[in-house]
Amino acid sequence: MSGQITPLDALDAADAHIRATPELEHTLSLLVAHHEETVFERYYGQAGPDDLHAVHSITKSVVSTLVGIVAADGLTLDTPVAALVPAPAFSAEPAKRAITVRHLLTMTSGLDSSGRWDLDEIVERGEPWVESALAAPLVAEPGSTFTYSNGACHVLSAVVEAVAGKPTADVADERLFRPLGISRWQWEADPEGRSDAAGGLRLAPRDLLKLGQLSLGRGRWDGARVVDEGYLRTATSALGPGGPPERCSYGLLWWVADGAATPLHFGGGWGGQYLLVAPELDLVVLTTGDAYAGPRALGMLLRKLAIETVMAAFLAR
DSSP states (O other), rough: OOOOOOOOHHHHHHHHHHHHHHTTTEEEEEEETTEEEEEEEEOTTOTTTOOOOOOOHHHHHHHHHHHHHHGTTTTTTBBBBGGGGGHHHHHOOGGGGGHHHHHHHOOSBBBBGGGGSSSSHHHHOOHHHHHHHHHHHHHOOOOOOOOOOHHHHHHHHHHHHHHHTOHHHHIIIIIIIIITTOOOOOOOOBSSSOOOOTTTTEEOHHHHHHHHHHHHHTTTTTTOOOOOHHHHHTTSSSOOOEEETTEEEEEESSSSSSOOOOEEEEEEEEETTTEEEEETEEEEEEEEETTTTTTTTTTHHHHIIIIIIIIIIHTTT
């Protein structure tokens, strides 16, 4: 139909909106992949395609993928964490032995993550991250209540190490990044040398986009199996009601958008980091922002733009 707005028109409009809107001035990139091809790629400010960017809590979705990978080594999600990660907390409080790998992945460990048990507070005190996170009081029965917890998530780095018999960063390099052609990355570690599973990963935007495309490919890349399809399907399904900070349903360290016009799961990180995957549209949308300069509202503004402008244009085709 003559005059019909195309998805590329909508992408150009989104790009123009970012450049013209003061509240979005700290946006760093907008990338879109459709049918396995990158169809749109823009950078803002001083950002560029080769920059390694802090993805913040999208790291959690990457860690979820790593858990799915090492599950092939014999890990089951209902394995008690105490069977894999030695910690004084399991002897001091036997009730914590009920915490499973699944509970860590769904943010339902029941461990307190407020006040002195927040991971930032643990870091500030110079305490061991894993042991301190597990030392937090149980405030709910494991499996019963969603509580977003950076500390509990970081325990999964120790889980991956225990199952694979090598550091989490090595597992990521050998079994995830290299198969996807990702050669440049950085991953901050805790004082014990464990990769920060809550938010320490740095990737180039183009490479972060590949992790969304892996989800679209049902865990295969260039014809080779990287992660089990069944695990990915579970990880990106709404397994519970979720809650803050994104205030939507939750899978296995992936958010699942409630009420979206098309099935949509995403990894989200502080300051405008969004990796949004719409399987029925064969579409991945990535936004990144300067978490340290941007306003608190930047993230939600970029999420809204990605869903209501970019994805809606492809849905309307």
